[in-house]
Amino acid sequence: MNRFMAMVISGFAAAAVMTGCSSTVINQGGDTKCKDFTSAEEKTQNEAITKMLKDEGKNEPSNIELTATRTAVQTYCQTVGTPDATISQAPHL
Numbered sequence: 266m267n268r269f270m271a272m273v274i275s276g277f278a279a280a281a282v283m284t285g286c287s288s289t290v291i292n293q294g295g296d297t298k299c300k301d302f303t304s305a306e307e308k309t310q311n312e313a314i315t316k317m318l319k320d321e322g323k324n325e326p327s328n329i330e331l332t333a334t335r336t337a338v339q340t341y342c343q344t345v346g347t348p349d350a351t352i353s354q355a356p357h358l
């Protein structure tokens with residue numbers, strides 16, 4: 266029985282490590298940190314921007330609004346924003 270339990274525990278540990286290395290990122294919307302936003306792919310950035318705008322009570326953003334807001338956030342994060350600043354702090358429409 267001890268050998269079986271050791272194998273089960275090893276299996277759970279391996280699964281935990283594999284899951285921890287997953288590339289799945291939780292969309293935090295406006296709470297996304299600049300360092301995470303700037304290193305993310307465009308699709309992930311757009312998802313964060315869309316969630317941020319919806320959380321602010323706005324409708325689904327148009328493509329132009331999404332692009333403009335993403336550009337504003339990128340500029341903020343690369344200039345005056347700190348790596349730990351949230352993207353909601355960036356000036357946007």
